Amino acid sequence: MKMSGGVEWALHCCVVLTASHTPVAAAKLAELHDVSSSYLAKQLQSLARAGLIHSVQGKSGGYVLTRAPESITLLDVVRAIDGPGPAFVCTEIRQRGPFATPADACTTPCPVARAMWAAEDAWRQALAAVTIADLARDVDATSGPEALVGIQAWLGGGAG
Amino acid sequence: MKMSGGVEWALHCCVVLTASHTPVAAAKLAELHDVSSSYLAKQLQSLARAGLIHSVQGKSGGYVLTRAPESITLLDVVRAIDGPGPAFVCTEIRQRGPFATPADACTTPCPVARAMWAAEDAWRQALAAVTIADLARDVDATSGPEALVGIQAWLGGGAG
DNA sequence: TATACTCGGACAAGATAAGTCCGAGTACTG
DNA sequence: CAGTACTCGGACTTATCTTGTCCGAGTATA
Numbered sequence: 001m002k003m004s005g006g007v008e009w010a011l012h013c014c015v016v017l018t019a020s021h022t023p024v025a026a027a028k029l030a031e032l033h034d035v036s037s038s039y040l041a042k043q044l045q046s047l048a049r050a051g052l053i054h055s056v057q058g059k060s061g062g063y064v065l066t067r068a069p070e071s072i073t074l075l076d077v078v079r080a081i082d083g084p085g086p087a088f089v090c091t092e093i094r095q096r097g098p099f100a101t102p103a104d105a106c107t108t109p110c111p112v113a114r115a116m117w118a119a120e121d122a123w124r125q126a127l128a129a130v131t132i133a134d135l136a137r138d139v140d141a142t143s144g145p146e147a148l149v150g151i152q153a154w155l156g157g158g159a160g
Numbered sequence: 161m162k163m164s165g166g167v168e169w170a171l172h173c174c175v176v177l178t179a180s181h182t183p184v185a186a187a188k189l190a191e192l193h194d195v196s197s198s199y200l201a202k203q204l205q206s207l208a209r210a211g212l213i214h215s216v217q218g219k220s221g222g223y224v225l226t227r228a229p230e231s232i233t234l235l236d237v238v239r240a241i242d243g244p245g246p247a248f249v250c251t252e253i254r255q256r257g258p259f260a261t262p263a264d265a266c267t268t269p270c271p272v273a274r275a276m277w278a279a280e281d282a283w284r285q286a287l288a289a290v291t292i293a294d295l296a297r298d299v300d301a302t303s304g305p306e307a308l309v310g311i312q313a314w315l316g317g318g319a320g
Numbered sequence: 321t322a323t324a325c326t327c328g329g330a331c332a333a334g335a336t337a338a339g340t341c342c343g344a345g346t347a348c349t350g
Numbered sequence: 351c352a353g354t355a356c357t358c359g360g361a362c363t364t365a366t367c368t369t370g371t372c373c374g375a376g377t378a379t380a
Contacts, residue, residue: 001161001162001163001164001238001242001243001245001247002161002162002247002249002336002368003161003247003248003249004161004368004369005249005251005368005369006368006369007248007276008248008249008250008251008253008272008273009253011272011276012253012254012272015272023326025325025326025327026326026327027326031257031258032257032258032259033253033256033257034253034256034257034260035253035256036369036370036371038370038371038372039369039370039371041327041328042329042369042370044327045327045328045329048327048328055326055327055328056326056327056377056378057325057326057327057328057375057376057377057378058325058326058327058376058377058378058379059323059324059325059326059377059378059379059380060325060326060378060379061325061326061327061377061378062326062327063327074275074276074279078161082161083161085161087161087162087163088163088167088168089162089163089165089168090168091165091168093168093169093172093193093194093195094172094303096193096194096195097191097192097193097194098191098192098314099192099307099310099311099314100194101303101307105303108302111295111298111299111302112168112171112172112175112295112299113168114298115234115287115290115294115295115298116167116171116234116287118286118290119234119283119284119286119287119290120283122282122283122285122286123279123280123282123283123286124279125282126278126279126282126283127275127276127279130275130278130279134275135271135272135275138271138274138275139271139272142268142271143254143261143265147259147261150259151259154258154259162337162367164337164338165337165338166337166338183357185356185357185358186357186358187357196338196339196340198339198340198341199338199339199340201358201359202338202339202360204358205358205359205360208358208359215357215358215359216346216347216357216358217344217345217346217347217356217357217358217359218345218346218347218348218356218357218358219346219347219348219349219354219355219356219357220347220348220356220357221346221347221356221357221358222357222358223358
């Protein structure tokens with residue numbers, strides 16, 4: 001049970017992107033967080049493929065949020081990076097072995113899988129209840145408003 | 161985000177163990193589910209290490225549940241097999257880069273991590289609300305009572 | 321029109337999980 | 351009381367996935 005480490009990067013990037021309405025290059029985001037720019041590019045590509053951010057090519061290109069931060073949930077980001085599939089996969093072992101349940105009796109999912117998936121639904125629901133805007137507001141309250149302002153200036157201006 | 165496949169095996173084994181008050185050998189459980197006995201042994205060892213099942217050595221040895229099925233939750237099994245650590249790991253990237261948050265300002269966890277961990281708590285709470293006894297009852301209702309009775313007889317008797 | 325900068329996908333390396341094997345220990349049997 | 355056959359337990363090898371890196375295609379700028 002291990003989530004991709006790229007989720008953390010992606011979430012922080014989304015929060016940073018709320019502070020800029022102009023495209024931000026992947027290299028700049030990587031420098032800001034002091035992480036591998038090549039690898040961060042891969043995560044940003046996943047976000048772009050999922051339609052959460054829009055890529056602008058060319059000399060002054062980069063990434064911009066496609067929607068308002070209030071309408072991007074943590075679940076959206078997690079699904080984009082970590083994959084949409086469930087963490088628990090049912091291999092239907094009830095249909096194997098000497099006491100295999102006949103296939104025609106398996107109209108409903110295995111009780112074990114049902115319970116596991118119900119827990120996952122609770123997890124997804126909690127993720128869907130938090131938006132990037134909530135996160136940005138929380139960061140603002142924790143680190144102080146001057147932090148995001150400074151970052152915003154640094155993103156728009158020259159190199160750090 | 162992928163859970164260890166051994167969790168499914170372990171849960172099914174726990175349900176089966178509720179039907180027998182005498183030790184059941186790992187090889188028998190493997191044959192019942194038609195899975196690799198060598199690998200299933202590893203999962204059972206994890207359950208034993210976590211104190212959920214007790215190992216009986218010797219000629220007629222095997223595994224028995226240590227507690228009543230009503231007091232073993234799905235969370236117990238998942239933690240035993242998949243590890244107790246959180247799925248989301250915070251690498252504190254807010255303390256890195258040109259705009260690093262000073263360490264003395266990081267008394268509370270990163271807002272990103274807080275949100276992710278809150279969702280995981282919801283997931284754990286849902287898992288903790290279901291017990292092995294609930295699962296066994298559900299299996300009973302789904303596959304019919306005769307299934308567990310037949311398995312019980314097969315476990316106590318000779319080879320299948 | 322040339323250029324320099326951007327993203328995009330294809331390509332290795334390391335880490336983790338999956339699966340297998342053999343040895344230590346114990347209850348049954350003669 | 352000794353032998354034996356069966357059990358669990360941990361160490362080893364292999365397969366898969368995540369991580370990390372690289373170079374090529376495309377576009378706005380000068």
